[in-house]
Amino acid sequence: MSIENLRTAVRGGVLLPGDAEFDRAAQPWNTAVVQSVAGVVEVADAQDVAAVLEYARRAGRVVVTQPTGHGATGDIDGAILVRTSRFDSIDIDGEQRVARVGSGAQWGRVQAAASAHGLAGLSGSNPVVGVTGYTLGGGFGWFARKYGWASSAVRAVEIVDAAGRPQRVTADSDPDLFWALRGGGGDFGIVTGLEFELVELPRLYGGRVMWPAERTREVFEVFTELTTDAPAELSVWLQRYQIPGIAPTVAIDFAYLGDSAEGRHLTRRLDTIDGIIADTRGELTPAEIGKITAEPTDPSPSLSRGELLTELDDAVVKTLIEAPVAPLLNVQIRGLGGALAENRPGDGARGAVTEPYALYLLGLGLPHLLDDIRGRITEITDALGTQITGTKPYTFLAPGESAAAAFDPDTLARLREIKRNRDPHNVIRANFPVQG
Numbered sequence: 001m002s003i004e005n006l007r008t009a010v011r012g013g014v015l016l017p018g019d020a021e022f023d024r025a026a027q028p029w030n031t032a033v034v035q036s037v038a039g040v041v042e043v044a045d046a047q048d049v050a051a052v053l054e055y056a057r058r059a060g061r062v063v064v065t066q067p068t069g070h071g072a073t074g075d076i077d078g079a080i081l082v083r084t085s086r087f088d089s090i091d092i093d094g095e096q097r098v099a100r101v102g103s104g105a106q107w108g109r110v111q112a113a114a115s116a117h118g119l120a121g122l123s124g125s126n127p128v129v130g131v132t133g134y135t136l137g138g139g140f141g142w143f144a145r146k147y148g149w150a151s152s153a154v155r156a157v158e159i160v161d162a163a164g165r166p167q168r169v170t171a172d173s174d175p176d177l178f179w180a181l182r183g184g185g186g187d188f189g190i191v192t193g194l195e196f197e198l199v200e201l202p203r204l205y206g207g208r209v210m211w212p213a214e215r216t217r218e219v220f221e222v223f224t225e226l227t228t229d230a231p232a233e234l235s236v237w238l239q240r241y242q243i244p245g246i247a248p249t250v251a252i253d254f255a256y257l258g259d260s261a262e263g264r265h266l267t268r269r270l271d272t273i274d275g276i277i278a279d280t281r282g283e284l285t286p287a288e289i290g291k292i293t294a295e296p297t298d299p300s301p302s303l304s305r306g307e308l309l310t311e312l313d314d315a316v317v318k319t320l321i322e323a324p325v326a327p328l329l330n331v332q333i334r335g336l337g338g339a340l341a342e343n344r345p346g347d348g349a350r351g352a353v354t355e356p357y358a359l360y361l362l363g364l365g366l367p368h369l370l371d372d373i374r375g376r377i378t379e380i381t382d383a384l385g386t387q388i389t390g391t392k393p394y395t396f397l398a399p400g401e402s403a404a405a406a407f408d409p410d411t412l413a414r415l416r417e418i419k420r421n422r423d424p425h426n427v428i429r430a431n432f433p434v435q436g
C-alpha cells in the first residue's frame with residue numbers, strides 16, 4: 001500500500017520525502033536526533049488519527065506521535081510521524097480548577113491561561129515542552145514536591161485507540177488503561193486531549209543565584225543543607241555550567257510555592273556566599289516559571305543522561321562537584337522527596353520515587369563532540385557506582401535507554417500486558433516503548 005494513499009486519507013497535512021517542507025516537519029526539537037520517518041502527518045481531528053492508524057496497520061508501519069520532539073530518540077525508521085500542533089485548544093475552568101487542553105498544547109501557554117485564574121498546572125522547567133508527552137511520562141518540576149507527579153493530576157484522557165475508536169478514558173470508564181496513561185508513556189493510544197486538575201497558586205517566589213565556579217564547594221554545602229530540611233513547598237536545584245568561551249559557573253535555582261518573605265527567609269543561606277555574579281530572585285506568576293532556569297526554547301542539539309542518586313556522599317562530591325564540567329555543558333542535581341516519594345492511592349503507573357536526588361548531565365549534541373561527551377557520561381556514571389540506582393523517571397530517559405529503567409518489574413509487566421491487550425499489532429510506538 002503506497003504511502004501516497006495517506007494524502008487522500010486525511011484532511012490534515014501530509015508531508016512525504018521529497019516534499020519541500022518534509023525535512024523541517026520530521027526534525028524533532030532535539031536537533032541532534034535524526035528521524036528517518038516515512039511520512040509526517042499533521043492531523044486535523046480524531047478521524048485523521050484513526051485514518052493514519054488504519055493505513056499503518058494495513059501497510060505494516062508504526063505510528064509515532066510527537067507534539068514537539070523534546071523526547072525524540074531517533075529509533076523510528078520507516079514510521080509515520082504524527083504531529084498534533086492543530087490540537088491546540090486550552091480551556092480553563094476556574095471554578096472547578098480544571099484544564100482541558102488539546103494534545104498539541106505546550107506548557108507555557110497552558111500556564112499563562114491558568115495564571116489568569118490564579119491557578120497553575122504541574123509543569124516542568126521549560127515552557128515549550130509539550131503537556132502531553134511530559135504528563136504521559138509522569139512529569140515533575142517545581143510543583144512536584146508539594147503536589148506530586150503531573151500524571152497524578154490527570155482526570156480524563158481523550159484518545160483514539162489502536163483500533164481507531166475515539167474514547168474518553170477515566171478512572172471509572174477503564175481503570176487499567178487510565179492507570180497506564182498516567183505515567184506509563186505514549187504506548188496505549190493516540191491522545192487528542194487531556195483534562196487535569198490545577199492548583200491554586202497566584203504567586204510564587206524563586207529564581208537563580210549564580211557564582212563563579214570557585215565557589216562550587218560552598219554552594220554545594222548550602223544546597224545539601226537546603227534540600228535536607230526543606231518544606232515540600234521549596235524545591236532547590238544545583239546547576240554547574242561550562243558554556244564554551246565563558247568562565248565556568250555554579251548556581252542555585254529554586255522555587256518556593258508561597259510568599260516572598262518566607263521564601264527569602266528559607267533560602268537566606270544563599271546570601272552568606274560571597275561573589276554573587278547574577279541574581280534573579282523575585283516574585284513570579286506560574287506563567288513565568290520558565291524564567292528560573294532560562295533554558296533554550298528554540299530547537300537545540302543535545303545529548304543527555306538522567307539518573308537518580310541515593311545520597312550526596314564523598315564519591316558524589318568527587319565526581320560531580322570537584323571534577324570539571326567539560327566536555328559537558330551542564331551538571332544538574334534536583335532535590336526530590338516530598339510528594340514524589342509517596343505512594344498515593346489512585347496514582348497511575350508512575351508510582352513513588354524514593355531516591356532523594358535526580359541527576360541530569362547535558363552536553364551539546366554536535367557531531368564532533370559526541371564521542372567525548374558519551375565518554376565523559378560513562379566515566380561519571382561508572383565513578384558514581386552504587387550512588388546511582390540505574391532507575392530513572394520516564395521523562396529523563398535518553399536515546400538508547402529502555403522504558404525498563406523507569407519502572408519496577410511488576411509495573412513494567414502490567415504495562416506490557418495492557419499494551420498487548422490494547423494494541424495487539426503494535427501499531428502505536430512511544431518514544432520509549434514499554435515492550436523494549
Ligand SMILES: Cc1cc2nc3c(=O)[nH]c(=O)nc-3n(C[C@H](O)[C@H](O)[C@H](O)COP(=O)(O)OP(=O)(O)OC[C@H]3O[C@@H](n4cnc5c(N)ncnc54)[C@H](O)[C@@H]3O)c2cc1C
Nearest residue numbers: 066067068069070071124125130133134140186191430431
Ligand atoms: C529542555 C527540556 C526540559 C525538560 N524539562 C523537564 C522537566 O522539568 N521535567 C520532566 O519531567 N521532564 C522534562 N523534560 C523531558 C520531557 O518531559 C520529555 O522529553 C517529554 O517526553 C516531552 O514531551 P513532548 O510532548 O514535548 O515531546 P515529544 O518528543 O514530542 O513526545 C514525547 C513522547 O510522548 C508521547 N506522546 C506525546 N504526545 C502524544 C500523543 N498525542 N499521543 C500519544 N503519545 C504521545 C510519545 O511517546 C512521544 O514519543 C525536559 C526536556 C527538555 C528537552
